[in-house]
Amino acid sequence: MTVDASDHELQQYLFDLQGYLVIHNVLSPAEVAELNRLIDARRLPGPRESIRFGSAAGKHGPDHGFLNWGEPFCRLLDHEAIMPILRFRLGDYFRLPRAESKLRVAELVEAGDLIPIAVDGWRAPGYLWPAARRPRSVQAQALLSPFDSLIWYRERTLRLFGFRYRIEIYTPAAARVHGYYVLPFLLDEALVARVDLKSDRQAGVLLVQGAFAEPAVEPEAVAGPLAVQLRRTAEWLELDDVVVGERGDLAAALRRAVRAVSWRRE
DSSP states (O other), X not given: OEEOTTOHHHHHHHHHHHSOOEESSOSOHHHHHXXXXXXXXXXXXXXXXXXXXXXXXXXXXXXXXXXXXXXXXXXXXXXXXXXXXXXXXXXXXXXXXXXXXXXXXXXXXXXXXXXXXXXXXXXXXXXXXXXXXXXXXXXXXXXXXXXXXXXXSHHHHHHHHOOOOOOOTTSOGGGOSSOSSEEEEEETTEEEEEEEEEEETXXXXXXXXXXXXXXXXXXXXXXXXXXXXXXXXXXHTTOSEEEEEEESTTHHHHHHHHHHSOOOOO
């Protein structure tokens, strides 16, 4: 399936679903022609071989890593039309080989395409893309599935947001901290709460079995936006109502907020 480069919501959905994107109108005809010329000049792998992202010459042969095929292929790593779409953490985020990733990062730093930065509390350096723009504000509201690309790499989530997350589906019920199927809540640029949800099809309601605010987060400030997202989730699931239970420090404020949100499912 293909997707236009400007449709960011559809990009995110398709990437989470299938692990890749096919994006139209990224390369110019001249770029395509140059890449094809380099491909034609190389010995392509046989049917039992695979094309690697980048390999040291001699291990799999000099032609197996397409980053060794010429400068135009290397430029794809920081193409101005591609970089804004690639929201990734280098290295282990996409299970790239660590040693090879370090070499590629070093090359990008040397070329000035990545800037090493120090972040308070991080033992390892971070990296900044020189063309990255810092928005004046971030406005976002979303309930995140446990497998959302923003949070699935737990170490990164902890470093960036100070949010410790664990899927407790396989944890014995008595040992669970927050619940069976818990979704974090993103509000603007912070992960501020989490809710344990269950779809009760027989009763036609979305059950909030537990609602928890993060430390230093005021429940009343979070409850309203979260209530809106819960109503939207119930509507998407074709359920008639949202019912908030008693468990969690956010439950009381959320129950009031849910009652205050207008609700009419078509």
